[in-house]
Amino acid sequence: MPIEDVLLDLKQKIEKNLPAGVTITDVEFEGPQLVLYTEEPRKFADDGNIIRNLAKELRTRIAMRPDPRVLATPEDSISIIEEVVPKESVISSYYFDPDSGEVIIEAEKPGLVIGKHGATLREITKQIGWIPKVVRTPPIKSRTVKNIREFMRNNLKERKEILKTVGRKIHRECTSKDQWVRVTALGGCKEVGRSCFLLSTPESRILIDCGVNVGSDENMTPFLYVPEVFPLNQIDAVIVTHAHLDHQGLVPLLFKYGYEGPVYCTPPTRDLMVLLQLDYIDVAAKEGKKIPYESGMVAKTLKHTIPLDYEEVTDIAPDIKLTFHNAGHILGSAISHFHIGDGLHNVVFTGDYKYEKTRLFDPAVNKFPRVETVISEATYGNSNAFQPALKDAERHLQMVVKNTVERGGIALIPAFAVGRSQEVMIVLEESIRKGIIPEIPVYLDGMIWEATAIHATHPEYLNNDLRKLIFQKGQNPFLSECFRPVDSHEARQKIIQNPHPCVILSTSGMMNGGPVMDYFRAFADDPRNTLVFVGYQADGTIGRRIQKGWKEIPMTGKNGSTEILKMNMEVQVVDGFSGHSDRRQLMEYIKRMQPRPERVFTEHGDEKACVDLASSVYKKLKIETRALTNLETVRLL
Amino acid sequence: MPIEDVLLDLKQKIEKNLPAGVTITDVEFEGPQLVLYTEEPRKFADDGNIIRNLAKELRTRIAMRPDPRVLATPEDSISIIEEVVPKESVISSYYFDPDSGEVIIEAEKPGLVIGKHGATLREITKQIGWIPKVVRTPPIKSRTVKNIREFMRNNLKERKEILKTVGRKIHRECTSKDQWVRVTALGGCKEVGRSCFLLSTPESRILIDCGVNVGSDENMTPFLYVPEVFPLNQIDAVIVTHAHLDHQGLVPLLFKYGYEGPVYCTPPTRDLMVLLQLDYIDVAAKEGKKIPYESGMVAKTLKHTIPLDYEEVTDIAPDIKLTFHNAGHILGSAISHFHIGDGLHNVVFTGDYKYEKTRLFDPAVNKFPRVETVISEATYGNSNAFQPALKDAERHLQMVVKNTVERGGIALIPAFAVGRSQEVMIVLEESIRKGIIPEIPVYLDGMIWEATAIHATHPEYLNNDLRKLIFQKGQNPFLSECFRPVDSHEARQKIIQNPHPCVILSTSGMMNGGPVMDYFRAFADDPRNTLVFVGYQADGTIGRRIQKGWKEIPMTGKNGSTEILKMNMEVQVVDGFSGHSDRRQLMEYIKRMQPRPERVFTEHGDEKACVDLASSVYKKLKIETRALTNLETVRLL
Ligand SMILES: [Zn+2]
Numbered sequence A, B: 001m002p003i004e005d006v007l008l009d010l011k012q013k014i015e016k017n018l019p020a021g022v023t024i025t026d027v028e029f030e031g032p033q034l035v036l037y038t039e040e041p042r043k044f045a046d047d048g049n050i051i052r053n054l055a056k057e058l059r060t061r062i063a064m065r066p067d068p069r070v071l072a073t074p075e076d077s078i079s080i081i082e083e084v085v086p087k088e089s090v091i092s093s094y095y096f097d098p099d100s101g102e103v104i105i106e107a108e109k110p111g112l113v114i115g116k117h118g119a120t121l122r123e124i125t126k127q128i129g130w131i132p133k134v135v136r137t138p139p140i141k142s143r144t145v146k147n148i149r150e151f152m153r154n155n156l157k158e159r160k161e162i163l164k165t166v167g168r169k170i171h172r173e174c175t176s177k178d179q180w181v182r183v184t185a186l187g188g189c190k191e192v193g194r195s196c197f198l199l200s201t202p203e204s205r206i207l208i209d210c211g212v213n214v215g216s217d218e219n220m221t222p223f224l225y226v227p228e229v230f231p232l233n234q235i236d237a238v239i240v241t242h243a244h245l246d247h248q249g250l251v252p253l254l255f256k257y258g259y260e261g262p263v264y265c266t267p268p269t270r271d272l273m274v275l276l277q278l279d280y281i282d283v284a285a286k287e288g289k290k291i292p293y294e295s296g297m298v299a300k301t302l303k304h305t306i307p308l309d310y311e312e313v314t315d316i317a318p319d320i321k322l323t324f325h326n327a328g329h330i331l332g333s334a335i336s337h338f339h340i341g342d343g344l345h346n347v348v349f350t351g352d353y354k355y356e357k358t359r360l361f362d363p364a365v366n367k368f369p370r371v372e373t374v375i376s377e378a379t380y381g382n383s384n385a386f387q388p389a390l391k392d393a394e395r396h397l398q399m400v401v402k403n404t405v406e407r408g409g410i411a412l413i414p415a416f417a418v419g420r421s422q423e424v425m426i427v428l429e430e431s432i433r434k435g436i437i438p439e440i441p442v443y444l445d446g447m448i449w450e451a452t453a454i455h456a457t458h459p460e461y462l463n464n465d466l467r468k469l470i471f472q473k474g475q476n477p478f479l480s481e482c483f484r485p486v487d488s489h490e491a492r493q494k495i496i497q498n499p500h501p502c503v504i505l506s507t508s509g510m511m512n513g514g515p516v517m518d519y520f521r522a523f524a525d526d527p528r529n530t531l532v533f534v535g536y537q538a539d540g541t542i543g544r545r546i547q548k549g550w551k552e553i554p555m556t557g558k559n560g561s562t563e564i565l566k567m568n569m570e571v572q573v574v575d576g577f578s579g580h581s582d583r584r585q586l587m588e589y590i591k592r593m594q595p596r597p598e599r600v601f602t603e604h605g606d607e608k609a610c611v612d613l614a615s616s617v618y619k620k621l622k623i624e625t626r627a628l629t630n631l632e633t634v635r636l637l
């Protein structure tokens, strides 16, 4: 059936289901959702059940678009909204898009604009006709969030066209008589870096992640040139499980090579992704490396990105529904559940996950309506890869910092911008607040502050305890006074020239560049200071050399010459802050999965880790399993 | 390096290696071989070593093309050739192609035209300039062979263009920095029918077989629509292991869907392939089924077919060399050995094979310079799938025929046109010649006689004993007087209306149509007659029902009504004439393979057979193994 007929058919079905007197003028697909055009937005707002019942009846997501002619003027609208909405919501901006009939309201407390079960939103529409969309005013100023919102507002027309194309493609007719499901491994198998998988059926092809291995020139890129994915316009959708570069660093490259389809991820992943992509090409340029894509491709990616919240079941292809679930790994990280055909097969791609409650996140979800195949990460899949408990890691960190500052030293913590930094920040904030360590400043340098601002913009993606603290007690730990962003070269020099007891969290996490090196040069000499490792140090990095006990570190000077740095500062390795499940948690995650999966494939770990985990899953859990190999295709059904 | 530069480079290398005074004017690729153009063909013929040494030096196959201006006239040439060549060779025709400078000589005894180590051929060139190519005059008139030869003569220009394109593609430059080898299963795994595999590297894609499952509407075609192979112009070459329809029935479909490249097979496979393809679409049309391709596509396939003899090492892609070896299954059947990269990896596709010397063929070859991966058929892979010895099968057949004719009856043997028919013919001929059974006529109906004529045209592809019998003793069993082709409806009616003791071999082999049904209707009633099964009877066929003991056979009458046929004739099942290795032979073939392979994959058998064989190979031979699944891709390197 041609798509025009599908739409006509839907329109007739909807008209049959509408209450008497409520009319629509047209229907159209917009990304995964169906949009109703009406001259009567107020009638729809009057009864919240109309849309809900239609969505249930048609088993799809539905939105409503008012006719521009029935809308109040922006001026009138604003004064009405400010009457309807409680002052405490603190609205900071409005953006009216007559084309979609949407008004985007930025507020400090979005919940107050939404109202109970959306009652306030409906009241707004009833009065002004416009459909309000509420976003949070970042409690910490975020350049990234501001730029993204501006960019999206400036590209609404093009965005609408993209969504229409995507929507019509999703709802095209299924034509194949065959039924099969396959997974092709394109990167990230028996290795970490360049994660990339293709999930395919006779109807559809879904790419899951498209990472870059920044540590390798030879194996930097997934195998994107094989016919299973190339030419890239054959791909229906790209899914990004989370914002780490090894999972999304080359998504813009897909657009450079001809991909034109949607990118699905959670809203925080979208924001972090833009931040990390721009930083990635920036750093590469500074290091004189070949840049795989220009910033224009980051913008193009953003234009094609469709954010989906956790637990939102979404059609992404004629025969595939996607649902994201919390993965507990970093902000917005998602377990991706694919429901294929009408009950034909269910595949779960875990991406990176943590099956333990942490300071920031709830443990990864492992309960699904159905699941037959699981593709699981195996970073700590080695049979002896157990990590200390988080509690122990926290105590260790507290002790190290306490000892250091008490002797008048500085605790320098190299860390990635996203993930462990925020975890460590929360621990430090609580330790200071509770008096476990003295009241010292915690300096945040590199991208850490910007990443933290993105965390603060998406509190819904943090765990229960933090949400309660923020929403009910109005106590956002990220806003604590102890945190001091270092936002300029001058600010950094000031700290270096006037050393005083403090903690400095700075990128890069493995000491292969970034502002952490400036601090290290300045503070390595003084035995009162401590260098604290909270994350994994890869072979060949300076971080790893120091961990091994080197006392003289060869460093490239400003003018390119090699100088030797004498190490006198203390070195402490605090294990246990990983965002990955350790061996025990990996096994538990699979063991306690509901329902029990029929088969488990392992990836994202070195060869031994992947094989070890697979063999234990088979031996202990009696589940069919195998460590995947790049470039192979397995048949799931 | 662009291909023009490659050729220039080769030309200079060749000129450096030529003896003083011998010159060439140009070089060009023609399929897998390099062709030298010269005005001095006589000088090249003068020294047989020039070409041989060049081929060794350049590690490629080399042919020579004389300039048209230096050739003798056809009239003069013929009289010179008839002086040079012994009369006993019995030359039946000449064809002069000035474009290639070749003269095709058809002779009853090609060996006499060739001379010892090609001495007579060189003498011809020395005298007339032309390059003689010798083919055998079919000792039994074959419509197929005649048509193929005529067709090729009529399309020499286009053929030359095709070969040039193929040749330039084979010798293109390798560009990928990656090294990997993969096999994708597209059909024939855990099933029999529609055999099809893709062998791929970063540089090349080779399709091995493209069969049809004639017994199934749903699973008739290999998965040709997946991106690994579609669009089909991405394929470098198609290999056909042997002429059975389950291995080559859909090769013309590839051309219909846009393939334009070469098809490699042995010369007898080419001839049988044309016969069976034309018959396949003819039968399908008669049965009112959808015809997958027209006869024009059979012709196009033929135009693109490049015959290769056993043991001829041939470049088929920039990084792949192919060598065919005897498979012992049917005439021209080949074990295909792929040498990938410069010693990177070696894969053997067995196709169907018989690891036992039969009346017609030597046992399948299992000694190779190198082999890491084997993809083996598993038709009789079941742990209990043992077949009676061939000797016992022969004695059983002799006894059945003897008993039948001695009581005045007719032995009716349903059989496939290619394979078992010729095996049974040889046994009957010998039995009659040695007086073990009385001197009765052996009628051959359906395509059996035509297929036999093709066997007689390629005696080089029969086993040692037969070759000796034919070439040294001049005693060709296929030419025996006992064989009587039934070549018309009238001839068949004459036999049916005047029943007399005889053997009738007729298609189809499973009694689902063909002339065998006419004989069956006529002779089923008489208990003196015997129905003799020498091949496998699939479920759902009349043959199978009779084997099961049905005494009343429902048959569709001429007018479409159902009539019941009473079975009074004797039924005998003679096992052991299979062209497939039985379980023991499959295991022995792998066990005795030299060198020992690193891994064995099984295919071409029902699920149990494939899994059983794989598991025994692992348990008894300690070789890594797995039964392949359609649509999966395995990484070999
Ligand atoms: Zn990660």
Ligand SMILES: [Zn+2]
Pocket (backbone or CB within 6 Å): A193, A244, A246, A247, A352, A604
């Ligand atoms: Zn990762």
Ligand SMILES: [Zn+2]
Pocket (backbone or CB within 6 Å): A323, A337, A368, A369
């Ligand atoms: Zn789910």
Ligand SMILES: [Zn+2]
Pocket (backbone or CB within 6 Å): B242, B244, B329, B352
């Ligand atoms: Zn066969």
Ligand SMILES: [Zn+2]
Pocket (backbone or CB within 6 Å): B193, B244, B246, B247, B352, B604
């Ligand atoms: Zn076969």
